[in-house]
Amino acid sequence: MPTTQIPMSAVDRAWLRMDTPENPMMICGVLTLEHSIPMNRLKRTIEERFLRFNRFRQRVVDTGDKAYWQDDPLFDLDNHLHQIALPGKADKAELQKLASDMNSSALDFRRPLWQMHYIDNYEGGSALLVRIHHCIADGISLVRVMLSLTDKSPDPRPRKVVSSHPSKANEKSSIQKLLHSVVDSAQAATSQARLLVQSMREQPNYPIKLASTASGVALDLLKLGLAPFEPKTGLKEPLSGRKQVAWADPLDLAEVKACSKALGGTINDVLLCTVTGALQRHFAAHKEAIPDNGIRVAVPFNLRPLNQPIEILGNKFGLVLVTLPAEVLDPLMCFQQVQKNMNQLKQSYQAQVTYSLLDLFGRGPDILERRALELLSNKASAVLTNVPGPKEALYLAGSKVTQPMFWVPQSGNIGIGMSIFSYAGTVQFGITVDKAIHADPNAVMNYFRDSFKALSHAALAGRHKSK
Template sequence: MPPPTQIPMSAVDRAWLRMDTPENPMMICGVLTLERPIPMSRLKHTIEERFLRFSRFRQRVVDNGDKTYWQDDPLFDLDNHLHQIALPGKADKAELQKLASDMNSSSLDFRRPLWQMHYIDNYDGGSALLVRIHHCIADGISLVRVMLSLTDKTPDPKPGKVAPRRASKTKQRSPVQRLLHRVVDNTQAATSQARLFIQSMREEPSYPIKLASTASSFVVDLIKLGLAPFEPKTGLKTPLSGRKQVSWADPLDLAEVKACSKALGGTINDVLLCTVTGALQRHFAANKEAVPERGIRVAVPFNLRPLDQPIETLGNKFGMVLVTLPAEVMDPLMCFRQVHENMNSLKQSYQAQVTYSLLDLFGRGPDILERRALELLSNKASAVLTNVPGPKEALYLAGSKVTQPMFWVPQSGNIGIGMSIFSYAGTVQFGITVDKAIHADPNAVMNYFHESFKALNHAALAGRHKRTKQKTG
């Protein structure tokens, strides 16, 4: 019997695999609340037809010395990954949050493919689906798209064609074949780059200068990242316990957020980041803790994959940028302007490309190098913040309407707070996960999100009214 096919794991995916620690399991976790219960048989059929067509979800991780591979699980069984449970009594949001907290604190089974789903009965008159997937399989944006591919735009869609599950195309090669394959790939890449360079030279004589300028900017941003000071010591940065507390807020009206951003002359993202800043200000005030003079930094994933690119290959294709939230600026309008300036500056930088390149480097090197580098970088942020655009219309899973979707990405190193923003069907969802050792009440922080947005929105509308009055006067 031939040995099972092993597919080498990319260096970046391997870096995320090795970040897994007891304090911070590297899982992307999602909760979809559903309007009504769904038949387990229909859910299984949907998962088999749409989720398992990605071969990665049937493969387990195999370590072989200094190399890591994907290998088909010979004992794969959907029942090892999909579980049906029920919440006790008259289960409400608090009970579901408690369950999500427990699951967020528990590692996946590395003997099997690294994902699990729990279908949850008896939740608020309907049901819910809790999903956990290891970060080494793919980045958050890809996995959100995979999860949404399970859904439909109507409760009873017409049967359509679904792409068949693709068998692994990678074949075992001898060392000589692998060497020749690399040489051919490198030669083709070099030829392609040379052709592009010559073409750019003809079309734009200043192209070499721009190329040198880009390289130099990349190096400058690498140095800036390395020299960035550590985060100040606050209650947000404490030794972690590994137990997570999860919470989410009632959604905001996306139309209100858009109107606020228009009144302020910024983007929706600027408004949401300012809202996060205001929530942190309220947290510090409630805990009678001084706000750091230079604000709080959060690590924000920056997508490097075209949004229209097919998700067949999965994998991680994003970098991280360090965003300074001016929590020391108490005036909402001044805070917004500072957030707007910070984001405009980051858009011109190469931080995301720098961190992606570093992850690629760490994934190829020894484990100890990655651990030390990760410790260094995680000391430069107090939280991870994700902002993922979702579908504009409501969706249905196995015939039941998805009423509220939430997703969280893991934190790495000694970062113990993860905040998520997700737009869905004309709403903006806020979620948070906090390590239990950090003195922050996740439910209180979620309330602060609403208070913060109301304050900013009120200031924006008052400012617009004042400007209109001055013009008409």
């Protein structure tokens, strides 16, 4: 009896079709652990918490004009979880080398699109390297799924075991699913209509607001289309498909907060300004002129409520183009410009526009998506993510997570991905760079720290002067 096929959403299909030899569409993560952990306990944790999402048991069936999710009849956890050990007295460089290799290697499309490597013998402890295809879900959702494997203490109370094989009583036939989908759509449409009527009664000027919003969306779509291409720099080179991964020693979150408070801005403003300073140092080290209008990065913008539990996977985010004023060398003036750029973006509909575009491209022919992807990727030099993480230290299978890092993939001809992740009073910063781009990832990590120190020093010095 053939396995039921579930149609893939248009947005998820768009991310599936973005996969190229130069840029595999994978979200990659590394969790370094204080101690080694028993393999049987790790397997049990994955079975109970990770595989409760049936999507991780399903493979992709791509027929060309459509794509589906289908249960893998030969699913075996051992095909996805591998145990390896790094050679000798393995240090950070060895783990970064392995992460680089994994970031450069495509997943096996004959099986569900994820893989984990448990790495023994890493700096007296261990590490877990995770790769998941972007078509399964967006980065923010997958980070939360990965963190659901962890606990707040090394020996938590036993959780209720969730069966990884749903009973037939709970399974819905394809006809039932279709009916539910139709009902859900009808209910959503009815709800929207009711909301519209209610809003018009309560606010006589609501139609004017609605028209204003529509015109704002149209204007942002036009701006996105007319935005100039990124200037030719060493950050934009034909890609090789081989990645180099690195991460910095974490910053103290309290110091980042003190800096943002002194400057009257947000933590995000400080971190974006710090990234800008790192790029300035990169250009200076390579004796390369900084473009007059700065450097643009594509930043994923979450469209899913953060306080909502992850019950259904999938992609629910848009992309915004953020200009980093790398040409402004004074740290305080650079910060003011970053803050101004971000305030303008917060008033725009760019994230919703790009999400709608991905939905549209996912429904159309491949050639349409390829051209749109090429257009958008020509307008940014890097992808930059900033994901808020847990405030307290976590434990995986009894071992403390000492440093977590995650990277989202780059698309089209973008060859640089930068990731910021807050965790237990620290700020983690990581980068993945295509080998064809002349940028030393470890040097950029040092530039990031130097840039923050310069901004923090200027901010605190300025505050003392104002007193």
